[in-house]
Amino acid sequence: MKNEQVPVILEDFDVAQYQHDLIHWFKQEQRILPWRANQDPYKVWVSEIMLQQTRVDTVIPYFENFMSQFPTLEDLAYADEERVLKAWEGLGYYSRARNLQTAVREVVENYEGRVPHNEKELSSLKGVGPYTKGAILSIAYGIPSPAVDGNVMRVLSRILFIENDIAKPATRKLFENIIREIISQEDPSSFNQGLMELGALVCTPKSPSCMLCPVQEHCRAFHAGKEQLLPVKSSKKKQKRKPYMSLLLKDEHGRILVEKRPDDGLLANLWQFPMVSLEEHNRLNVEKWIQGEYGLQVSLGSTVDNIKHTFSHVIWDLEVMTGEIKSGELDKSNARLSSPEEMEQLPFPVSHQKMMKHL
Numbered sequence: 001m002k003n004e005q006v007p008v009i010l011e012d013f014d015v016a017q018y019q020h021d022l023i024h025w026f027k028q029e030q031r032i033l034p035w036r037a038n039q040d041p042y043k044v045w046v047s048e049i050m051l052q053q054t055r056v057d058t059v060i061p062y063f064e065n066f067m068s069q070f071p072t073l074e075d076l077a078y079a080d081e082e083r084v085l086k087a088w089e090g091l092g093y094y095s096r097a098r099n100l101q102t103a104v105r106e107v108v109e110n111y112e113g114r115v116p117h118n119e120k121e122l123s124s125l126k127g128v129g130p131y132t133k134g135a136i137l138s139i140a141y142g143i144p145s146p147a148v149d150g151n152v153m154r155v156l157s158r159i160l161f162i163e164n165d166i167a168k169p170a171t172r173k174l175f176e177n178i179i180r181e182i183i184s185q186e187d188p189s190s191f192n193q194g195l196m197e198l199g200a201l202v203c204t205p206k207s208p209s210c211m212l213c214p215v216q217e218h219c220r221a222f223h224a225g226k227e228q229l230l231p232v233k234s235s236k237k238k239q240k241r242k243p244y245m246s247l248l249l250k251d252e253h254g255r256i257l258v259e260k261r262p263d264d265g266l267l268a269n270l271w272q273f274p275m276v277s278l279e280e281h282n283r284l285n286v287e288k289w290i291q292g293e294y295g296l297q298v299s300l301g302s303t304v305d306n307i308k309h310t311f312s313h314v315i316w317d318l319e320v321m322t323g324e325i326k327s328g329e330l331d332k333s334n335a336r337l338s339s340p341e342e343m344e345q346l347p348f349p350v351s352h353q354k355m356m357k358h359l
Contacts, residue, residue: 019184025214026194041115041140048135077105085347099127117141144188146179151199157231161220166231243278243317251325255337271346295331304358309351
């Protein structure tokens with residue numbers, strides 16, 4: 001159902017000229033990116049999942065490495081999950097990788113290995129939300145479908161002077177409806193990519209380069225001198241801080257105690273060094289806790305680092321402490337004593353990769 005605001009917002013807006021100016025600029029100025037080499041739906045899909053919450057420069061080497069390891073849908077579908085997570089190591093938001101593999105497996109098994117070009121089928125795949133669906137349909141298949149993310153909402157809120165709060169789902173819906181009206185039917189791929197590219201290179205969150213903007217003449221916020229005030233976005237809830245002691249425990253053979261996180265929840269199925277919640281346990285009783293939790297007698301050393309790691313909803317404050325394993329038999333099913341060489345094959349979150357320099 002179309003939003004009633006859309007006709008009012010688009011009144012006196014020259015859609016055809018805007019499409020022309022945006023697409024012409026994109027074709028002239030687009031960055032050379034590995035996933036743009038062709039419009040293969042699998043590559044578009046992987047790149048869009050990687051680009052969520054992550055900068056293009058960071059994604060490029062990950063994308064190239066990932067594609068070298070899993071060049072086809074079938075390669076990814078049946079790969080060992082730990083290998084997939086290792087290839088994703090450092091990109092963060094690891095549920096993206098797990099959902100991607102689950103969805104790719106479904107495509108291989110239920111759609112004869114072809115990424116669906118039907119909105120309903122594509123939306124049913126795990127981890128494929130409205131934005132990813134629109135990106136795949138428009139970029140890979142040339143189907144006019146909105147792909148609305150924060151970049152796109154920022155650009156259009158300025159172009160069309162929209163003061164609705166972009167943190168609200170209703171506003172995202174409004175932008176989707178607007179794009180359905182203004183997207184190029186002839187070249188939806190260049191139109192959507194042009195919007196994304198404009199947001200990344202020109203219409204940036206702070207200090208937009210309005211003098212270089214190819215669609216400046218269409219921008220209502222620029223002409224009103226209000227481009228710096230848009231988009232309107234209400235602030236997020238404050239993140240909760242959680243203090244932990246993270247333990248680098250080594251035995252007499254130089255093996256290090258590591259454990260696998262649960263198969264759901266935050267950082268699912270990644271490996272880590274033992275973490276003791278300092279909200280739940282007294283730091284003076286950590287050695288006793290380790291004996292009860294792992295069946296090992298240890299002697300703790302000194303604090304070697306303090307690491308702050310920020311997630312979308314929580315902040316970990318990690319005090320990194322070394323120690324020696326003196327005796328005992330490891331008695332925890334998800335834990336193991338690993339050599340440094342073995343650890344290189346295991347996927348660790350960024351916060352725990354940072355601890356490795358102290359081993």
